Amino acid sequence: MHAVAALKPASVASQSVSQAIPLYSNGMRIGLLGGSFNPPHEAHRAISLFAIKRLKLDRVWWLVTPGNPLKSNGALNDLDTRMDAARKMADDPRIDISCLEAVIGVRYTVDTISYLRRRASGLRFVWIMGADNLAQFHRWQNWRRIASEVPIAVIDRPPQSFRALAAPAAQALVRYRLPENQAARLADQHAPAWAFLTGMKSSLSSTGLRNPDGSWKAKK
Ligand SMILES: Nc1ncnc2c1ncn2[C@@H]1O[C@H](COP(=O)(O)OP(=O)(O)OP(=O)(O)O)[C@@H](O)[C@H]1O
Numbered sequence: 658m659h660a661v662a663a664l665k666p667a668s669v670a671s672q673s674v675s676q677a678i679p680l681y682s683n684g685m686r687i688g689l690l691g692g693s694f695n696p697p698h699e700a701h702r703a704i705s706l707f708a709i710k711r712l713k714l715d716r717v718w719w720l721v722t723p724g725n726p727l728k729s730n731g732a733l734n735d736l737d738t739r740m741d742a743a744r745k746m747a748d749d750p751r752i753d754i755s756c757l758e759a760v761i762g763v764r765y766t767v768d769t770i771s772y773l774r775r776r777a778s779g780l781r782f783v784w785i786m787g788a789d790n791l792a793q794f795h796r797w798q799n800w801r802r803i804a805s806e807v808p809i810a811v812i813d814r815p816p817q818s819f820r821a822l823a824a825p826a827a828q829a830l831v832r833y834r835l836p837e838n839q840a841a842r843l844a845d846q847h848a849p850a851w852a853f854l855t856g857m858k859s860s861l862s863s864t865g866l867r868n869p870d871g872s873w874k875a876k877k
């Protein structure tokens with residue numbers, strides 16, 4: 658086993674870099690699910706387990722962002738609150754919760770990926786995102802570099818499927834798309850490589866679980 662202590666439910670401010678990187682062994686296949694998790698919900702868990710199965714991953718790390726660079730983040734709950742809620746929601750030994758980006762002081766995914774490739778070069782990473790994010794991926798900082806550094810798995814998310822696959826990034830990367838029935842090979846591919854995974858459709862969203870003032874709706 659490599660690097661470091663497992664994630665502790667300590668306050669984000671008190672975490673070291675090694676506490677923010679989950680336990681791993683070299684050669685492991687790790688899915689990275691970046692998100693606001695404001696709040697975390699069942700679909701985050703479901704797509705993680707779906708990705709573990711379809712991509713033959715060992716783990717999925719939820720990277721709880723200090724703030725999506727494309728969102729206003731005014732109604733974003735604090736990181737410790739989102740981390741705690743994420744731990745409760747994930748509830749599976751194969752899903753780890755990390756605030757690595759806050760700890761190393763980055764917000765852009767390109768920086769997160771570069772950091773992890775340097776720091777944990779023995780791991781095989783796959784970036785996981787819902788189809789809504791593929792639809793706007795061309796607006797991310799250095800998105801072409803992200804695509805050239807890490808394989809990407811896109812999870813279908815109604816009603817975004819058509820829009821996502823017609824969007825500029827999907828079009829630009831079309832020749833690197835793996836047929837869905839070969840998705841289990843994605844983690845072994847040299848980037849650029851991506852796959853669009855169907856078969857798990859959930860219309861759950863954090864937006865639907867927030868009140869207009871940004872607070873989280875009470876669970877029924
Ligand atoms: N129902 C879903 N189906 C597929 N992917 C999802 C779903 N919900 C969230 N995701 C993906 O999980 C990642 C983290 O999502 P995020 O924390 O932003 O939740 P969200 O429900 O999309 O939030 P919001 O409604 O505030 O935009 C993103 O890549 C997002 O596309």
Ligand SMILES: O=C(O)c1ccc[n+]([C@@H]2O[C@H](COP(=O)([O-])O)[C@@H](O)[C@H]2O)c1
Nearest residue numbers: 691692693722725726727765766797798
């Ligand atoms: O790097 C970027 O430019 C960028 C732009 C938009 C979103 N992201 C990342 O995409 C992930 C999903 O964000 P969200 O808010 O849709 O959950 C999260 O890890 C963000 O940091 C990254």
